[in-house]
Amino acid sequence: MLDFVRVACAVPDVRVGDPLQNARKHCTILEKADAKKADILVFPELSLTGYTCQDLFFQDSLNDAALAGLGRILNCSRLPPDVVAVVGLPVRLGCRMFNCAAVLSGGMVHGLVPKTYIPNYHEFYEKRWFSSGEDLHENQALLQIPGMPAQTVPVLPKALFALADGTAFGVEICEDLWTPIPPSSILALSGAEVIVNLSASNETIGKGAYRRELVTHQSAAAACVYAYASAGAGESTQDLIFSGQCLIAQNGLLLGQTEEPIVSETLLVRDCDLGRIRADRRSNKSFSDNASTFSAMLAQTKIGLDVTPRSDGTLFPITKLPFVPAVQTDRFARCMEIFRMQVAGLKHRLEIIGSKAVIGVSGGLDSTLALLVAVEAMRQLGRPSSDVYGVTMPCYGTSDRTYQNSLTLMEKLGISVKEVNIREAVDIHFRDIGHDKSVLNGTYENAQARERTQILMDYASVVGGIVIGTGDLSELALGWCTYNGDHMSMYGVNASIPKTLIRWMIAAIAESESFASARAVLEDILDTPISPELLPPDAAGKISQYTEDLVGPYALHDFFLYYMLRFGFTPTKIYTLACRAFREDFPPETIKKWMKAFYRRFFTQQFKRSCLPDGVKVGSVCLSPRGDWRMPSDASGKVWLEELERL
Numbered sequence: 324m325l326d327f328v329r330v331a332c333a334v335p336d337v338r339v340g341d342p343l344q345n346a347r348k349h350c351t352i353l354e355k356a357d358a359k360k361a362d363i364l365v366f367p368e369l370s371l372t373g374y375t376c377q378d379l380f381f382q383d384s385l386n387d388a389a390l391a392g393l394g395r396i397l398n399c400s401r402l403p404p405d406v407v408a409v410v411g412l413p414v415r416l417g418c419r420m421f422n423c424a425a426v427l428s429g430g431m432v433h434g435l436v437p438k439t440y441i442p443n444y445h446e447f448y449e450k451r452w453f454s455s456g457e458d459l460h461e462n463q464a465l466l467q468i469p470g471m472p473a474q475t476v477p478v479l480p481k482a483l484f485a486l487a488d489g490t491a492f493g494v495e496i497c498e499d500l501w502t503p504i505p506p507s508s509i510l511a512l513s514g515a516e517v518i519v520n521l522s523a524s525n526e527t528i529g530k531g532a533y534r535r536e537l538v539t540h541q542s543a544a545a546a547c548v549y550a551y552a553s554a555g556a557g558e559s560t561q562d563l564i565f566s567g568q569c570l571i572a573q574n575g576l577l578l579g580q581t582e583e584p585i586v587s588e589t590l591l592v593r594d595c596d597l598g599r600i601r602a603d604r605r606s607n608k609s610f611s612d613n614a615s616t617f618s619a620m621l622a623q624t625k626i627g628l629d630v631t632p633r634s635d636g637t638l639f640p641i642t643k644l645p646f647v648p649a650v651q652t653d654r655f656a657r658c659m660e661i662f663r664m665q666v667a668g669l670k671h672r673l674e675i676i677g678s679k680a681v682i683g684v685s686g687g688l689d690s691t692l693a694l695l696v697a698v699e700a701m702r703q704l705g706r707p708s709s710d711v712y713g714v715t716m717p718c719y720g721t722s723d724r725t726y727q728n729s730l731t732l733m734e735k736l737g738i739s740v741k742e743v744n745i746r747e748a749v750d751i752h753f754r755d756i757g758h759d760k761s762v763l764n765g766t767y768e769n770a771q772a773r774e775r776t777q778i779l780m781d782y783a784s785v786v787g788g789i790v791i792g793t794g795d796l797s798e799l800a801l802g803w804c805t806y807n808g809d810h811m812s813m814y815g816v817n818a819s820i821p822k823t824l825i826r827w828m829i830a831a832i833a834e835s836e837s838f839a840s841a842r843a844v845l846e847d848i849l850d851t852p853i854s855p856e857l858l859p860p861d862a863a864g865k866i867s868q869y870t871e872d873l874v875g876p877y878a879l880h881d882f883f884l885y886y887m888l889r890f891g892f893t894p895t896k897i898y899t900l901a902c903r904a905f906r907e908d909f910p911p912e913t914i915k916k917w918m919k920a921f922y923r924r925f926f927t928q929q930f931k932r933s934c935l936p937d938g939v940k941v942g943s944v945c946l947s948p949r950g951d952w953r954m955p956s957d958a959s960g961k962v963w964l965e966e967l968e969r970l
Contacts, residue, residue: 543575669937686725772808800899802928926960
């Protein structure tokens with residue numbers, strides 16, 4: 324189950340006071356939405372009559388015509404029964420008039436939701452015509468629709484509507500959203516995963532941006548999908564202008580919006596990932612606690628609809644690099660924000676213990692970022708860069724390029740430099756344990772990593788420092804580190820930063836004036852292939868061992884990691900999304916191959932993560948055993964791997 328729902332917001336070109344003409348417009352849009360396989364379609368507030376009818380709302384003729392128009396839409400909805408349409412119209416109930424949303428599908432009105440909060444300030448004077456539906460409980464309306472049998476319909480301000488698969492949605496109308504505790508908050512706590520808002524919000528300077536922030540924020544606060552459709556073209560411009568702004572947001576992420584101003588009817592369609600909503604609600608216990616607090620206010624009525632979502636999620640935006648913002652300006656800002664967080668964490672640790680910093684510098688990406696963090700932390704402490712001790716430890720696999728880059732980088736940054744060639748020490752170690760160094764196996768590689776860690780730990784004691792870990796989030800997920808070797812440190816500044824982001828971070832830092840002197844060498848480090856450099860270079864002295872040839876592309880692994888840990892998605896869903904995101908880069912069989920490798924490594928390498936050193940958390944995905952991820956080291960990955968085999 325992929326857990327997608329396709330939501331649409333529509334703005335018809337209305338004619339004020341002409342419900343039958345407006346109904347024809349609704350039907351045209353309904354057909355378009357069905358062709359796009361929309362599951363839920365929301366129209367603006369009072370879309371059948373027009374919002375700006377003013378005292379015409381007192382006229383029985385207008386209200387009778389609105390019901391006739393609703394009948395036309397119901398007839399249209401019989402043809403595409405898979406679309407749930409939410410339409411705005413005035414509804415008489417006794418001696419009161421209500422501004423309502425009609426929820427309909429398959430030729431039936433399933434419920435009417437009256438507006439709760441009626442604005443009566445500034446340019447709004449709705450209380451002249453409409454009453455609040457707040458006091459309506461278990462009420463019903465008898466709809467006398469011309470040409471159709473009379474229908475009794477529930478009228479409830481707080482009702483949930485459920486699709487056939489259990490997806491629940493709620494409705495609020497315009498002003499409801501602008502209140503301190505909107506009905507959508509209560510609806511979400513009641514189980515609504517999608518909120519639709521029928522609105523007629525006029526334009527003033529800056530109001531469009533404010534609305535966008537309001538909708539986006541509410542989708543985050545209520546952990547829901549929020550679909551907003553506002554009145555637009557055709558409304559009276561006697562005193563007000565309406566742009567027809569449509570917005571669809573999901574848990575703080577704006578999925579889509581229409582351009583302003585709108586001069587004709589529009590239809591905005593987006594796929595929404597309910598799996599993300601459900602994952603966040605499960606993990607955030609404050610959400611369910613809040614529901615308990617407001618239990619007396621929660622919606623008690625759920626109306627089932629015989630409509631099955633058709634969305635396969637193809638319209639949902641999937642990026643290949645979920646940890647990396649796609650827009651350059653956003654990416655630069657994100658990288659520098661993370662850098663500041665890393666620096667702040669290390670700075671505080673060094674300040675508290677009064678220590679110097681010791682780092683193994685290889686000329687690779689991870690150690691470069693850790694070194695930049697350490698240098699900046701010392702600067703902010705008002706201490707010399709020489710209080711950072713960089714140790715380069717060449718051995719069998721060290722290439723000329725990385726060796727020279729490590730020395731050049733340390734020189735440009737003005738830190739203290741220590742070189743310890745570990746070849747002889749490792750040779751002695753091999754003789755001691757009886758290993759033939761011509762056998763280039765795990766023992767050959769791990770011995771080098773452990774020797775380097777021993778030197779760093781003991782050298783830290785000599786200079787009065789702590790060892791700064793350089794390992795990143797991606798390596799920890801895969802267990803691509805030597806236990807009690809590079810796996811260990813006294814503070815890990817990169818522990819929650821994925822490999823796919825580290826390149827961008829170094830590139831961003833290189834642009835700052837603080838590190839201008841090292842810009843050239845940083846750029847060369849960025850161009851260097853990723854390698855552990857534990858096997859001898861080739862005859863030309865170049866790197867012969869490439870990490871991604873061994874464990875797989877980091878872009879794929881970071882993709883798998885993000886969706887597994889952030890949302891708890893199944894292998895089936897992650898595989899489906901990966902095939903879409905990487906369709907131009909990898910064939911499905913390659914994605915599946917590396918996905919199997921990811922799950923095998925993730926489950927078998929937890930013991931390394933269970934004893935990680937301290938390190939600052941910078942994002943929503945973290946593997947610290949003291950924070951976001953707690954997992955037994957002997958847990959089985961059988962369920963996940965067997966599901967992959969069935970794909």
